[in-house]
Amino acid sequence: MKALMVSGDSLLHAEVAAQGSARMPGLQLVASRTGVRDAVERPLQEPPELAIVDASDLPAQEAELLERLCKLYPAATFLLLTREPQQELLIHAMRAGIRDVLPLPLVHSAFHEALSRIETAAGRGQLRNGKVVAFISCKGGSGATFLSTNFAYALAALADKKVLLIDLHGQFGDATLYVSDQNPSMTLSDICAQISRMDAAFLDSCLVHVASNFGVLAAADDPQHTVDMKPEHMDTILRIARQHYDYIVLDVGRQIDAISLRALDQSDTIHPVLQLALPDIRDGRRLLDIFRSLGYSAERIRLIVNRYEKGGKLRLVDLEQALGADVMHTVPNDYLSATDSVNQGIPVLQLSRSSAVARSLGELVELVTARRAPESKGLFDRLFGRHENE
Ligand SMILES: Nc1ncnc2c1ncn2[C@@H]1O[C@H](COP(=O)(O)OP(=O)(O)OP(=O)(O)O)[C@@H](O)[C@H]1O
Ligand SMILES: [Mg+2]
Structure with a gap:
């Protein structure tokens, strides 16, 4: 699955990349942006299938940027990560149709569960019949x-x-x-x-x-x-x-x-x-x-x-x-x-x-x-x- 990673935290970026590449099929971070504003201002030419958005540093008064980002990629699924889930942010996320929110620091099992759910919903969960x-x-x-x-x-x-x-x-x-x-x-x-x-x-x-x-x-x-x-x-x-x-x-x-x-x-x-x-x-x-x-x-x-x-x-x-x-x-x-x-x-x-x-x-x-x-x-x-x- 091709994903856009939005975060100013390089360690988190590396962590998500490592966890994603260990999956079968792998999750590829095809592009990255340092924050939600950066992502809105520099849209990708080819829309991602998944956007992983770290909204920890998003000021409450800019939460509506999330909705703008979702509108940029209507076919993509969004996974929101946040250190402190503020009510304002969550309301905007819900309005934008974001269903998956995970707290930071990242709990790997929860991250994989969310990705499996997203893959299955997108018809990407390849069932193998082993x-x-x-x-x-x-x-x-x-x-x-x-x-x-x-x-x-x-x-x-x-x-x-x-x-x-x-x-x-x-x-x-x-x-x-x-x-x-x-x-x-x-x-x-x-x-x-x-x-x-x-x-x-x-x-x-x-x-x-x-x-x-x-x-x-x-x-x-x-x-x-x-x-x-x-x-x-x-x-x-x-x-x-x-x-x-x-x-x-x-x-x-x-x-x-x-x-x-x-x-x-x-x-x-x-x-x-x-x-x-x-x-x-x-x-x-x-x-x-x-x-x-x-x-x-x-x-x-x-x-x-x-x-x-x-x-x-x-x-x-x-x-x-x-x-x-x-x-x-x-x-x-x-x-x-x-x-x-x-x-x-x-x-x-x-x-x-x-x-x-x-x-x-x-x-x-x-x-x-x-x-x-x-x-x-x-x-x-x-x-x-x-x-x-x-
Ligand atoms: N083809 C082989 N050639 C030489 N040594 C072998 C070979 N296959 C297994 N062994 C040796 O036999 C030993 C016992 O093997 P293993 O532990 O796999 O047996 P097991 O059938 O699982 O035993 P248990 O019934 O205790 O579970 C191993 O330590 C291994 O080094
Ligand atoms: Mg044995």
Whole structure:
């Protein structure tokens, strides 16, 4: 959205520019004026879509200048900022048809909420219809958190998608730390506690922003269970998230509870992560049995074998036979790159771009974003739904 910024305060200008450019799609400050009088006296040739007007220094006797400014740009939306909301000013603002007034200093969440409202009203709020992709470890330590966080980062970095990762570990969730050194100030349980406030701006304000198009919602941090987290909360969060993100990646952890079950129910695809070892296969079988009993179709379940090394005693086909499901992708064992990345909290793609594991994540991004799912099963199997009946 193209905006005119009217303010004599260069710090506020920089703050609005920074907050605006972090939005998707970004808010561009295409012109600036030092005050309302300056804006009226030097109109823009091309009218802005939005005018952000800091009226803090506007003398009460000049408040009618606001109405003149609004008349200059009848198609634009106006967002008024003011340090001390004086009655005279507010009356003129209302008369001029200005609906959005925010106090200064700027509260970022309120600013984003106002912009989201304005974008939606202007038909600019681009709704995305995002996909939900879940990762779940078949056995503790299989690598679901490492893969989900690094895959989510790779989706944002390589495929230029807008991505949200939600850490659904009931306890001790640490997905944020795999890709960032920031401490989350808000978590999943905080959102559930304030679910009535839930909208795109509130969700965004609760994230750890790893990149401009990648945010992480940290796991619930509520060991005393003071927040009554309900599956319906997950419905609300995913509904809003789908509207504003291209992909929502879930790190489900190992324990399935009522919340993560609801999230799995709504996932477009589920990636059980396991290693090529008998205990993983045993637990994998149990997990796939649960999914079958829940009525999840075989098409939605896409196995990922992590820390794969060729030439072992167990082969991929043995695993596929034991589980009655195809392996979608293998990620090689790459101890050094994975450990460095996890220890430093830097995505492996950023830290060791040419490593085997980073390349493998790139392939996974291609597989997931490809328009058609890989045709791994033959026509016969698809027609007769072999996996569903087993
Ligand atoms: N492809 C890989 N190559 C080498 N090491 C890996 C690989 N993937 C993951 N690891 C290592 O395995 C460790 C455990 O991974 P991770 O924490 O992702 O497992 P998890 O499935 O999320 O475990 P939990 O069940 O505890 O949630 C990580 O510290 C990481 O360094
Ligand atoms: Mg984990």
